[in-house]
Amino acid sequence: MDQASAILIWLAYLLYAAAFAVFLIGFFTQRPWMNRLGLIVAAVGLVAQTLGIIFRGVDAGHFPFAGLYESLVLVSWAIVLVWHVLESFTKIKAVGLYVMPVVLVLLTIALVEYNPPTGLAPALRSDIVIVHVSVMLVAIGCLYVAGGAAIIYLIEEALLHRRKTGGVLGRLPSIASLDRLIYHATALGLPFLTMGMAAGVIRAETFKVPGWPTDPMVLLSAAAWAVYVALIAGRVRGDWSGRAVSWLAVTGLILLLVIRFAAIPYLSGFHTYGG
């Protein structure tokens, strides 16, 4: 079972790499159908990854979120899922080109850090932990996509203001559609982030985790949450320019990355599952 899971995750990895190649070729040769092909290839990868995660969970006997390998596989899965959902809603061209590298990097780290399934630490055997993890996954998927879109927005805005109209500009999605994507992805991700954090707080309170409010990870998460609340509020009120909104989304993304790759493994006192 574990072997089947590992093979499926590898298969997904290769399919994502293929999808990325297709997006890249499509980007340079300007073939709209290449984007559709890439989406299909990535969707097949997503199915493989989903099965891989299920097999892994069956094998380990629990929701597979323990350890760096499992958590990164889950995060990359959530990103691909959210991206597919948003793509079908917003129909924005060429976003796959920016999502795929992130997913590939996360999966590469995961595959390098592969470890066989183990039993769950006693502290993680709790329903609220599973709720916390799954809700956070959706939030992270959305907010990563928003951050990616914000980076493209900032590049494109700079190109337009500097009148660099040749080269890649014509191949990027329009300013307005990126603005919408940032807003929609954040508006979708923020409630999940809120729920996930609430679940975390409930869990910390019920188990009386000592000193949790001052844990670096908790503080950084609160900061990220505030950034996203500010983004949504400012965007709805129309106070902030598209540029400001994009910078907030990028700031949020940086905070999330710091949490994932610095706070969880090195700084946090109790988020030890991240390995």
Place this chain on the structure above:
Amino acid sequence: MHVVVAGISHKTASLELRERLALDEEAALHVSQELLDEGVACEAVALSTCNRTELYLYGRDSLAARQAALSHLARHAGVAPGELEPSLYSYSGDGAIAHLFRVTSSLDSMVVGEAQIVAQLKAAYQQACDGGCTAVVFNRLFRHALEVGKRVRTETAIGERPVSVSSAAVELALQVFGKLRDHTVLIVGAGETSELTATHLKAHGIEKILVTNRTFAAAEDLARRVGGKAVPFEDLEGHLSAADIVISSTSAPHYVITRERVERAFRHRRHRPMFLIDIAVPRDLDPEINRVRDAYLYDIDDLQHVVEENRSEREKEALHAERIVEQELASVNDWLRSLEVVPTIATLREAVEEIRRGELQRLSNRLSDLTDEQRAQVDMLTTSIVNKILHVPTVKMKEVAGRDQCYLYVDAVRTLFDLDAGEDGEEPAAGDGAAQPPAAAKPDGGEPSAPAGGTVHHLRGTGTEDA
């Protein structure tokens, strides 16, 4: 047989001459039919656009075809042939087909990559086809040319980037807004370029057009032409906050819209982006506006620069397109070569059959005492001898069809049996004979041997029926 093209284009002739030579639908068909009637060509298509007037002919003598085309064009335009001669270009064979492909690929157009020519050529061909001026060769060749045009457009980025100021402005607006429906454009000053740009924007789905001008009457006038609404110049600032796209082209000597005005307008816009185009010289819009968040300002120089860049981009793409034309030329050539074989075999068989029947006729007196049965046997015997003798040459000809040197065989057969001389007297019949069999065999997929096979069947059928 050769494909010949003769004509004039923006590259060789002045606008005045092009105007005089322009053929309307009726005239185009008329000229083609005249050329067919004269017998210089057995297929003809006339293409006339504002940038070119060309006659495509398929005939035995390329020089005669060219001369006929020249004299017909000159007569139609009412100019002396000598006057037209220096502007006239003509190609035959590969050169003519390559030219046709380059025309449909818009490589020969004034604006490389423009899209209209495909539709124009399609219409010209369709009309010639309906008028009965085309047959196997041009039906296939022109359809192929249209395919080449399509292929070039899909496989290269030749028509991708806009190369006029107004379409470049629209392209940039699309880059900002994605789609233009539900957006508002404000036109300040009633210039020609702003009208053109407004028309372009409208074609891209923009619904709300506001026009303002110092003299209200001029604003109303332009508003009527572009289907917009005239608003008083004094309310400029109020309308500015409602506008997503601003096009300014007044003759004011100072800035009409300053940075402060745009900043104030943004307070009511909730920071939706604004795209401003300044086509006026001296400029109407303060260049500082570009520093305002969510405002994108392009002046006439910026747009010119975009156009220049796109032009050089298209030229790069044109090189890819030329390669596609070369490939397609090679593929259509194979087919044309095999096509030469088909009528040659047909004519050869006809000529020999003619001799056979002539000889039977001549001997009919001496054979008069034969019974009907015996006469039928003589007929069968001679037919069988003729078929046996012609069998090997027919097979061999079919074998070489499509090969490079196949024209040598065609020439040899035509010379040895003096087929061309015999044909002159009955051009239409020969034309028919050449035209029908491949058409019948076309569904087979156009393999070089398929039309040839079709021919032989066809002729055998006729031979026995006659006997």
